[in-house]
Amino acid sequence: MSYLFRHLDVVAQLSAEHVRLVGVSLLIALAIAVPVAIAITRRPWVGPPVFGVFSLMYTIPSLALFALLIPVFGLGFWTAVVGLAAYAQMILVRNTVAATGVDPAIVEAAHGMGMSAGQILWRVQRPLGMPVFIAGVRVATVSLIGIAAIAAWINAGGLGTLVLDGIEHDYPQKALAGALAAVLLAVVADQGLRMLERRLAR
Amino acid sequence: MTSLPTSRPISSAVPGLYRADAVGAPRGIRFDRVVKAYQPGQHVVDDVSLAVEPGRFVVLLGPSGCGKTTLLKTVNRLVEPTSGSVSIDGVDVSATEPVALRRGIGYVIQQVGLFPHMTVAQNVAVVPSLNGWPAERQQARVHEMLDLVHLPAEQFGARFPRELSGGQQQRVGLARALAADPNILLMDEPFGALDAIERTRLQGELIALQRQLRKTVLFVTHDVDEALRMADAIVVMRAGRVVQYGTPLEIIARPADAFVGELTGAGDLVRLLALMCVADVQLAQDGELPAGAAVIGLHADLRTALSAMLASGTTRLVVTNDAGAAAGTLTFEAMLQAARAAAEKPAP
Numbered sequence: 001m002s003y004l005f006r007h008l009d010v011v012a013q014l015s016a017e018h019v020r021l022v023g024v025s026l027l028i029a030l031a032i033a034v035p036v037a038i039a040i041t042r043r044p045w046v047g048p049p050v051f052g053v054f055s056l057m058y059t060i061p062s063l064a065l066f067a068l069l070i071p072v073f074g075l076g077f078w079t080a081v082v083g084l085a086a087y088a089q090m091i092l093v094r095n096t097v098a099a100t101g102v103d104p105a106i107v108e109a110a111h112g113m114g115m116s117a118g119q120i121l122w123r124v125q126r127p128l129g130m131p132v133f134i135a136g137v138r139v140a141t142v143s144l145i146g147i148a149a150i151a152a153w154i155n156a157g158g159l160g161t162l163v164l165d166g167i168e169h170d171y172p173q174k175a176l177a178g179a180l181a182a183v184l185l186a187v188v189a190d191q192g193l194r195m196l197e198r199r200l201a202r
Numbered sequence: 203m204t205s206l207p208t209s210r211p212i213s214s215a216v217p218g219l220y221r222a223d224a225v226g227a228p229r230g231i232r233f234d235r236v237v238k239a240y241q242p243g244q245h246v247v248d249d250v251s252l253a254v255e256p257g258r259f260v261v262l263l264g265p266s267g268c269g270k271t272t273l274l275k276t277v278n279r280l281v282e283p284t285s286g287s288v289s290i291d292g293v294d295v296s297a298t299e300p301v302a303l304r305r306g307i308g309y310v311i312q313q314v315g316l317f318p319h320m321t322v323a324q325n326v327a328v329v330p331s332l333n334g335w336p337a338e339r340q341q342a343r344v345h346e347m348l349d350l351v352h353l354p355a356e357q358f359g360a361r362f363p364r365e366l367s368g369g370q371q372q373r374v375g376l377a378r379a380l381a382a383d384p385n386i387l388l389m390d391e392p393f394g395a396l397d398a399i400e401r402t403r404l405q406g407e408l409i410a411l412q413r414q415l416r417k418t419v420l421f422v423t424h425d426v427d428e429a430l431r432m433a434d435a436i437v438v439m440r441a442g443r444v445v446q447y448g449t450p451l452e453i454i455a456r457p458a459d460a461f462v463g464e465l466t467g468a469g470d471l472v473r474l475l476a477l478m479c480v481a482d483v484q485l486a487q488d489g490e491l492p493a494g495a496a497v498i499g500l501h502a503d504l505r506t507a508l509s510a511m512l513a514s515g516t517t518r519l520v521v522t523n524d525a526g527a528a529a530g531t532l533t534f535e536a537m538l539q540a541a542r543a544a545a546e547k548p549a550p
Binding site for chain 1: 315
């Protein structure tokens with residue numbers, strides 16, 4: 001623990017890097033996952049091939065995925081972002097599709113009253129599905145915080161740097177500091193998004 | 203297909219019921235040779251032609267799977283016919299924009315389909331708000347509609363649907379459907395999920411409401427008693443086809459075939475009596491009233507009259523008019539004769 005308290009500034013800076021890495025990856029992941037999920041709900045045949053590809057990506061170990069990306073994207077921040085965004089797809093798309101699955105009677109009533117497809121999405125499916133959607137974001141966020149620690153291995157920075165350094169220099173205190181900080185981040189993100197979920201479910 | 207074929211006026215499909223307008227566009231809802239097939243050769247709706255006059259309460263009656271709901275949904279284009287056309291006041295609905303069309307047609311379904319994340323007031327205001335009404339007008343309309351269905355806005359407006367009973371939810375569903383003042387109301391087994399007491403109560407309220415509002419109503423049910431009670435006219439359907447279209451009395455008194463007879467319990471004279479009223483019977487004019495005689499109103503139905511005869515142990519009832527004065531005497535024989543006559547010849 002001594003390392004953590006003596007180098008709070010370093011840990012804080014790496015935490016900020018970690019948050020940035022996860023945040024950017026998550027935003028990009030959402031920008032892909034939400035339209036894909038909407039496409040799946042409108043054209044159900046899109047679902048199986050998309051889920052097939054995403055679940056295949058999900059089964060690749062994260063270290064191996066990063067290794068596969070190096071020849072294409074090189075080392076660094078953006079390579080990690082690509083890998084993390086790919087990982088999040090499975091969780092986000094699945095939950096977003098589930099979130100649009102509101103009671104068919106409600107959707108039929110909405111159609112019958114003369115709501116357009118866009119209005120049904122925005123006025124009915126979005127508010128009703130929001131808690132499920134946020135749950136997906138929460139699970140994806142917590143997963144990415146964990147996987148992002150591995151991204152230090154491809155020079156993407158973040159708390160994984162402490163863990164790798166600690167192992168390399170046989171300095172367990174340093175590795176522990178990185179791990180603890182990552183756990184703390186994950187717990188804070190999880191609790192924060194849970195609160196949001198509960199508020200939206202009401 | 204944009205207009206009705208002139209060689210075959212649609213009103214000919216409904217002999218004795220309605221005459222086509224001589225001038226101007228035909229009013230009301232018209233189905234012209236409507237077919238719906240989800241798979242080739244399997245006609246869920248099979249060549250249906252019907253005319254529904256404005257302000258009429260028409261019930262689509264038949265066993266489940268007979269195509270009545272599918273036919274209903276062709277009116278607001280939730281279902282597109284495979285062939286044939288549906289028109290409203292002479293305008294082919296396939297030429298209209300579906301979203302605009304639906305905002306002008308009230309729609310009530312069995313599962314109600316209230317939006318669980320909106321309050322009762324917000325649910326009722328959905329179509330007015332889609333139509334861009336100013337907030338004050340929306341609010342005034344919500345109050346008016348909730349009063350109409352006996353759920354005062356002060357008490358119920360701020361509640362959420364899950365806080366209401368099934369019957370209350372369907373009242374909100376009805377208020378929501380009526381909020382933008384549509385001329386046409388489509389109701390798909392609206393009371394099917396309610397318990398018997400609530401169902402009877404809501405039927406009564408809908409009858410009273412319809413007397414006041416005079417909407418053109420298409421009402422789907424498989425409940426014969428509900429159909430007989432509510433309908434101005436009943437469309438009996440089987441296997442996608444219209445088997446008979448007539449008033450409740452015609453359907454009971456002169457079923458088109460054995461299927462209709464069995465479905466509606468035709469030949470059940472008590473059911474027939476329920477559809478006739480005291481005023482339909484030739485009353486005897488006896489002069490003075492026997493003291494303590496059983497009394498019945500001129501507008502009571504004959505089933506109630508029969509029940510009164512059985513209860514009082516007589517075959518004669520004193521009939522009173524709206525003012526409470528004696529209008530004559532109803533005899534069992536006259537009642538029997540009227541029922542038999544109705545069963546033998548079509549009602550006027």
